[in-house]
Amino acid sequence: MLELINPTYNLHSEFLDMVAEYHNAGESRLFDQNNLTLIQENFSAYIQYLENNSQGISLKPGFVPATTFWLVMNSKVILGESQLRHWLVPTLEHQGGHIGYMIRPLQRSKGYGTQILAMTLEKARNMGLSRVLLTCNRDNFASARIIQKNQGKSTSEDILEYTGKLISRYWIDL
Ligand SMILES: CC(C)(COP(=O)(O)OP(=O)(O)OC[C@H]1O[C@@H](n2cnc3c(N)ncnc32)[C@H](O)[C@@H]1OP(=O)(O)O)[C@@H](O)C(=O)NCCC(=O)NCCS
DSSP states (O other), X not given: OXXXXXXXXXXXXXXXXXXXXXXXXXXXXXXXXXXXHHHHHOHHHHHHHHHHHHHTOSOOTTOOOXXXXXXXXXXXXXXXXXEEESSOOHHHHHTTOSEEEEEOGGXXXXXHHHHHHHHHHHHHHHTTOSEEEEEEETTOHHHHHHHHHTTOEEEEEEEOTTTOOEEEEEEEEO
16 A cells, blocks of 8 residues: 655654665765764654654745655555645745655656655645646656656756756646
8 A cells, every 4th residue: 555644753764774775876865964864863853853844843044844755655665755845935946846756766667756746746735735836857857757747737947057957847737
């Protein structure tokens, strides 16, 4: 059974396995270093940090409330995670949009990326949003396909100054 759940302390060792998998795949950058220390040494504080981000408590300047979800199989295997930002600010309109997602390296190309976005869109709908913005690097073909399969309509493209990469923006009506 596939579910999109709120982060829970109960899946600590499973979460550590997932972090190790990203590390082994050379994708540690997907977790920032501050969070890594918290994840390894004080997981309950990490869960509280995610809950605070969702509630808009102690946000970093310029950040908006954002809810993290875990895609979980049979209540025990974490397949990936998504983040739903509650509203847009100019930086997110430029890059980031409302929703971000990732699927752990060994679980890719099984349709989970398409499903995590579909399930996160449902959460956005329940939160009262009527449309959401998504952005992705133009050369991230899997992500572009995921957005298109979830009815994303391409709106604009831009070169990111700090990467020199082209990003695409899409709106999805809910
Ligand atoms: C992008 C990501 C979420 C894709 O997850 P996934 O579970 O592999 O996605 P799916 O299995 O649902 O595949 C989605 C589509 O992309 C296609 N696809 C998958 N990998 C691909 C690749 N390397 N190149 C081109 N297309 C690819 C699939 O064939 C599928 O299309 P189809 O249904 O027409 O066959 C995953 O690679 C990831 O977590 N990457 C790192 C983080 C990231 O880039 N997040 C998105 C930021 S915008």
